[in-house]
Amino acid sequence: MEPSLLKQLVESAGAITDGFKLTLRTMLRPTVTEDYPDEAPHFTERYRGLHVLQRDEQGLEKCVGCFLCSAACPANCIYIEAADNTAERRISAGERYAEVYNIDYNRCIFCGYCVEACPTDAITHGHGFELATYNITDLIYRKEQLLANPPAADNSSQ
Amino acid sequence: MATTPPVIPPLAPNATFLDTNELIINMGPQHPSTHGVLRVILKLDGERILGTECVIGYLHRGVEKIAENRTYTQFAPYVDRMDYVAAVSNGLGYCETIEKLLNVEAPPRARFVRTILTELNRISSHLLWLGTHAIDLGAITPLFYCFREREEILKIFENYCGARLTTHAFRIGGLQYETYDGFDQQVRAFCNQFMEKIAEYETLLTGNRIWLERTKGVGILTAAEAIDFSVTGPLLRASGVKFDLRKAQPYAAYSEVDFDIPVGENGDTFDRYVVRMEEMRQSIRIARQCLDKLPEGPVMAKVPKIMKPPVGEVYHAIEAPKGELGYHVVSDGSTQPYRIRVRPPSLINLQALDRMVRGLLVADVVAVIGTIDIVLGEVDR
Numbered sequence: 001m002e003p004s005l006l007k008q009l010v011e012s013a014g015a016i017t018d019g020f021k022l023t024l025r026t027m028l029r030p031t032v033t034e035d036y037p038d039e040a041p042h043f044t045e046r047y048r049g050l051h052v053l054q055r056d057e058q059g060l061e062k063c064v065g066c067f068l069c070s071a072a073c074p075a076n077c078i079y080i081e082a083a084d085n086t087a088e089r090r091i092s093a094g095e096r097y098a099e100v101y102n103i104d105y106n107r108c109i110f111c112g113y114c115v116e117a118c119p120t121d122a123i124t125h126g127h128g129f130e131l132a133t134y135n136i137t138d139l140i141y142r143k144e145q146l147l148a149n150p151p152a153a154d155n156s157s158q
Numbered sequence: 159m160a161t162t163p164p165v166i167p168p169l170a171p172n173a174t175f176l177d178t179n180e181l182i183i184n185m186g187p188q189h190p191s192t193h194g195v196l197r198v199i200l201k202l203d204g205e206r207i208l209g210t211e212c213v214i215g216y217l218h219r220g221v222e223k224i225a226e227n228r229t230y231t232q233f234a235p236y237v238d239r240m241d242y243v244a245a246v247s248n249g250l251g252y253c254e255t256i257e258k259l260l261n262v263e264a265p266p267r268a269r270f271v272r273t274i275l276t277e278l279n280r281i282s283s284h285l286l287w288l289g290t291h292a293i294d295l296g297a298i299t300p301l302f303y304c305f306r307e308r309e310e311i312l313k314i315f316e317n318y319c320g321a322r323l324t325t326h327a328f329r330i331g332g333l334q335y336e337t338y339d340g341f342d343q344q345v346r347a348f349c350n351q352f353m354e355k356i357a358e359y360e361t362l363l364t365g366n367r368i369w370l371e372r373t374k375g376v377g378i379l380t381a382a383e384a385i386d387f388s389v390t391g392p393l394l395r396a397s398g399v400k401f402d403l404r405k406a407q408p409y410a411a412y413s414e415v416d417f418d419i420p421v422g423e424n425g426d427t428f429d430r431y432v433v434r435m436e437e438m439r440q441s442i443r444i445a446r447q448c449l450d451k452l453p454e455g456p457v458m459a460k461v462p463k464i465m466k467p468p469v470g471e472v473y474h475a476i477e478a479p480k481g482e483l484g485y486h487v488v489s490d491g492s493t494q495p496y497r498i499r500v501r502p503p504s505l506i507n508l509q510a511l512d513r514m515v516r517g518l519l520v521a522d523v524v525a526v527i528g529t530i531d532i533v534l535g536e537v538d539r
Contacts, residue, residue: 008367015365022361023299032306044313046320046335074232111235111326116334125320 043127048110050128050141051103052148054121056093059150062122063101064094069114069123077107078114094120101143105131180208187216191294191524194534198511198523205519210512214505217538225498230256230465231330233495238324240500241536243286245325246279246315247478253328254409255474255485257459259467260330266411268332268457273411274345274448275318275327277441281352282311283479283531284434288359291431291528295372300362307355310348317344331461342449349442356438363431373428377514377526380425387510391481391503392437393530396422396430403477410476415447427529434531466493480504480531500539504532 003011034041043049054062065082081100091097114123133139181202186192195216201208221240225233237252238245250272257264264272289304312322317338319327327333363369379389384397394401402419404412420436422429467489475484481503490496507530514526 011365012367015367019299019362019366022358026303032309044317044320046318046338047316048320072232074228074235109235109239109324110321112320113232113235 041129047127048112048115048125050105050126050131051114051146052124052126052128053101053143053146054124054148055150057151058093060090061092061097061147062120063098064092064120064122065096065098066119068117068119072113072117074111074113075107075109077104078102079104098143101146103141103146105139105141106136185520185523187213192527193290193532196508196527196532196534196537198527200520200523202520207515207518207520207523210515210523212508212511214508214534214537217534219539221539222498222500225495227494229493230467230495233498234328234330235324235326237500238326239535240502240539241283241478241480241483241504241533242323243533244279244283244479245323246275246327247283247476247483249326249328250276250410251474251476251478251483251485253330254476255472255487256330256465256467258474259470259472259487259489260461260465262331262459262461264332264459265456266453267455268328268459269411270448270452271333271337271457272328273415274445274452275315276410277445277448278311278314278345278348280441280479281438282308284438285311287434287479287528287531288431291525291531292363292369294524294528295369297363297366297369300359303355303358303362307352310352314341314344314348317341329458330465332456332458334458336457342452345445345449349446352442353439356435360435370428372522372525373431373529374426375424376427376518376522377529378424378426379510379514383513384425384510387506387513389481389507389510391477391479391507391531392430392433393481393507393510395420396433397425398423403475403482407475409474411448411451412444414451415444417444417447427525430529464493466491475501478503480533480536481507502536502539504530504534504536508532508537 056062065080067080067082070078070080079100079102080098082096083099084096085091085094110125112125115125131139181204183200183202184197185200186197187195192198197213197216199211199213201210219239221236224236228236234249234252237248241248253264285304285308289301289308292298292300315325315327316322318341319325319335379387379393379397381397381399384394384399389397390401398421400419400421403409404417405419417440420433420440422433469489469491471486471488473484473486475482477483482501483503484501486497486499486501487495488497511526511530515523518526
């Protein structure tokens with residue numbers, strides 16, 4: 001049997017009162033939102049953001065141009081041209097170095113396979129994430145954009 | 159010159175001048191309450207639904223075809239992009255299928271961590287469903303509350319595997335990462351505070367007259383119909399069929415934990431709401447038990463670097479938040495799968511939409527689409 005109109009009215013009023021009580025209580029609780037972009041976002045250590053090509057203590061590039069990251073990449077977004085180090089021009093500690101190292105962020109899916117594949121820990125995930133642009137060709141990052149700062153100039157390698 | 163008068167069709171014997179003509183309108187693909195890019199063609203008589211037709215494929219990316227050009231390992235991140243609100247479950251299904259194909263088993267610790275993360279993912283998926291379902295029906299507040307708690311789960315995911323949405327948390331053969339310092343405390347803290355949060359959502363909705371009027375008796379699917387449509391997940395259980403793959407074919411660590419399967423009676427939108435709320439409670443129960451029993455040991459089984467599964471095929475299904483998520487993988491013995499077919503719960507559950515909305519009002523279509531809990535990334539793949 002349908003409950004009487006009066007009972008329905010009382011029940012509805014009670015439910016609405018409970019709801020508003022909860023809303024008011026929540027208003028008095030501390031806020032949980034973050035103030036991005038006014039405040040820097042918080043990332044965890046394992047966050048997979050924009051890649052950073054690391055350097056060693058001497059400032060030499062860690063990448064030895066082995067193509068393992070490029071082979072592991074499911075999206076096929078890493079393009080490398082390797083060249084040999086010479087006595088006059090030493091770029092990396094190994095035999096070879098990456099002459100060209102491009103990551104196409106149109107295609108990258110941030111899966112982390114390149115980082116896992118790297119034998120010299122040269123490519124890592126940084127915490128950068130703001131890569132919006134008006135021009136998609138800007139999303140092909142060159143080696144210069146990906147490289148960490150040399151140790152002498154600045155030590156904060158993201 | 160005489161013009162021919164327009165031909166007026168004779169009225170049906172019992173029709174009056176107040177009767178309306180059949181009207182066909184499009185709902186979507188840009189309609190916010192179709193949860194993405196679903197287009198529904200509605201055939202209406204006034205406000206009543208005579209029939210519907212779903213037009214899908216606006217988010218088709220050819221995930222199954224992509225698999226044929228990737229190695230088994232390389233395809234793993236792509237499965238996260240199907241049901242993107244439950245990426246962890248997708249990853250679990252894929253990894254377990256390939257493990258079955260390779261005949262390896264993940265170590266016990268990996269299986270328990272997988273269970274914890276998958277259950278957290280079930281909660282986050284249900285929270286997103288609850289928030290959007292409520293906002294579809296005019297209740298704005300629950301969305302903010304749900305997203306507040308969902309954020310806590312996403313933080314756990316980010317801490318664990320470095321991404322919030324497309325997590326790629328599991329690897330074939332186990333886990334890539336050991337749990338981080340404070341994993342146990344963070345999950346426990348979430349479990350402890352979440353129980354009272356569920357009570358808060360129920361305060362806002364369960365007794366609310368508008369919510370009851372909009373959900374009770376709307377979109378009824380009987381048990382027999384649900385089985386005929388091969389609907390799975392909370393939809394099936396709300397119709398009164400006690401079927402859950404976690405119990406029927408236990409995978410991961412589900413055989414070692416104790417939990418109940420909530421079942422509805424009427425199979426209407428309200429029952430599906432009740433079932434999902436109870437499922438969230440059960441997920442917390444499972445997560446807590448897994449934390450208590452979490453064994454020590456390795457997290458990765460021995461799998462070859464270059465995977466070449468034997469020739470053959472395998473089907474493995476898991477209980478994703480939306481229903482039975484199955485992978486059918488055919489191997490031709492090479493490093494790349496010959497074919498991967500996914501059984502997406504959203505697509506198959508969506509087939510019941512027409513049955514559920516016939517005779518209802520246009521506004522109820524929104525309620526029913528919300529209650530099916532579709533993700534178009536998974537419907538279209």
